[in-house]
Every structure is written in C-alpha cells, then in structure tokens.
Amino acid sequence: MPFISWLFDAQLVIGDQTVLWREIVGNVFGLLSALGGMRRKVWAWPVGIAGNALLFTVFLGAVFETPNPVNLLGQAGRQIMFIAVSIYGWYRWRHSEESVGAAVEPRWAGARTRVLLVLGLVAGTAVLSPVFAALGSFEPVWADAWIFTGSLLATYGMAKGWVEFWLIWVAVDIVGVPLLFSAGYYASGLMYVFYGAFTLVGFFVWARARQRADLSRLSTSPV
Template identity: 70%
Template structure:
C-alpha cells in the first residue's frame, strides 16, 4: 500500500467507532494554521490549504465511501472556499510581511464592515439553508449553513487583518461542536471544542498587539525627537 492509499483508507478504531486518519491529520494542519495566524505568520496559509484539501474528502463521506456515510455539504464546501480565500490571504500577507516575517498589523474593522459581516452571516445562512437541504445535507441544515458562512467571513477577516475575525470563529465553534458530534465526526468536534478556547486566546492576543502598537505610536509622538 503506497502512502497516498494509506492516507485515504486508514482509520483509527476506538471502541465501535472508526475515525479517519485523514480527519485527524487534516484538523492538525488546521490547528497548525491557526497557530500561525495567531503569530501572524505567512506560512499559516499554505499549511491551512493542505488541511482543507484533506477535510474536503472527509466531509463528503457518502461520495468518497468513507466509514461515516454522512454528507455535510457546508463543511465540505467551506474547504473549497477556504482554499480560494487562503490563496488571497497568502498573497496579501506575503506583500506586507516585515523583516521578522510578521505579515499583518491587527486592526479593528470599520463599523460599515462590521454591519456587512453581521448581515452576511445571517443573510447567507438564510439563503444557503434551503439550498443545502435540497442537496441532502445533514440536519439541522441551518447549522451547516451557519458554519459555512462563518468560516468564509472569518477567513476573509483574517486576510484583512481584522481582530473581529476571532469572534466569528467563536460563533462558528459554538454551533459546530454539537453538529459534528451528532453527525459522528468526533475528531473534528473535539478540535472545534479546542478551537473555541484557542480563538478566545487569539482574540485577546491580537487586541494586546493592537494596544502595544498604539502605545508605541503615542510614545513616539510625544518623545523629544518625535
């Protein structure tokens, strides 16, 4: 069996449950990408893309003949969106990184952008729910649509350097954990639970970076040479 074939078929058996190694490895790449995002490193984007590609095959269980024959179309579709937006973020952060390879200075989104994010989250969920239901996504379908829209907007916010993107991830995790447990994707549910704590830490970290940058600007402005 070659490595690619092993990766596609290998499972971890815990009691009567089978968990795909693809699901575990894909989520580990996602975690590594989140850590890179926390540190504002450009490598967070390509690492995340690898995880997205693996998880796309996981969440179309009925299509790929995996042990869990459940299709989560929002979860699968968001992996493709992640890849597209991640390419944009990769380019943006690569253009702005400094000599320490820190790629972005966190900032608050404008009120106009915040309203747009809120309307996009709610409106997108309402629009996608009947579409995902018609395509046979797992119930409750609104939760799958919510996760899809939140993931899209959070990734876009990260590319823009908006600190609020961490809060969108928290909203995604609160819905994602129970949905993934009910669908039998236990490895992903466990990681989502961890993400919930991690994203809160990320939010506080980016706020602290903003505060320090502001203090440095004020200090430079009031210094004798400033």
C-alpha cells in the same frame, strides 16, 4: 503513491467508532494554521490549505465511501472556499511582509464593518440553508450553512487583519460542535471544542498587539 494510499484508507477504531486518520491529520493541520495565524506567520496559509484538502474528502463521506456515509455539504464546500480565500490571504500577508516587514498588523474592523459582518452571517445562513437542503445536506441544515458563511467571513477577516475575525470563529464553533458530534465526526467535533477556547485566546492576543501598536505610535509621535 504508497503514503497517499495509506493516508486515504487508514482508520482509527475506538470502541465501536471508526475515525479516519485523514480527519485527524486534517484537523491537526488546521490547528497548526490557527497557531500560525495567531502569531501572524505567513506559513499559516499553506499549512491550512493542506488540511482543507484532506478534510474536503472527509466531509463527503458518501461520495468517497468512508466509514461515515454522511455528507456535510457546507463543511465540504467550505474547504474549497478556505482554499480560495487562503490563496488571497497568503498573497496579501506575503506581499505585506515583503513591503513593510510584517505579515499583517492587527486592526479593529470598525462599527460599520462589524454590522456588515453580522448581517452577512445571518443573510448568508438564510440564503444557503434551502440550497444545502435541496442538495441533501445533514440536518439541521441551517447549522451547516451558518458554519459555511461564518468560516468565509472569518477567513476573509483574517486576511484583512481584523481583530474581530476571532470572534466569528467562536460563533462558528458554538454551532459546529453539536453538529459534528450528531453527524458522527467525532475527531472534528473534539477539535472544534479546542478551537473554541483557542480562538478566544487568539482574540486577546491580537487585541493586545493592536493596543501595543497604538501605544508605540503615541510614544513616537511629535508633541
């Protein structure tokens, strides 16, 4: 197909840097998905899946013979993870919308779940770092493993409707920005800078939605 061929090969040259349009378009899809997630729209999931498919080919630069011959295995692998977890989130939100009239109602994860999320992020990073190193991922490998693990937990948290999932994305972005710039993925690095601010906004939007739901229940409960 002509359009697919063009999208796969098209490049944007800025000075001495070459950026794939696939990287730009994939990140735009990711931004649209995050916006839909903040507004709790079911369409956020399929849009995100489309972006994940594009970015998978971008982060395996050496495999797909792109201008940037750097493999970020954690970044590439998390696109597959995103697709798998997004299918679950898509089903969960759509089922909820059909049964209760809302895609998801934000709720706090609770103290125990928060501790498990932090432990999971640290443990996942520790376990995956030597695996990614053995596979030849870009240094520092722990950062790639941190991003992969955090992305898995954040996407699962979004599917569950936990308000805290936005803060996990903040932790991912803090590590992801310097890693992507050092690896030469400038479009993704710039998008991560924007994501960092966006995820903070998303956290407060969901927190207010939770507060409004609590106040509504109090006002309608029998005295």
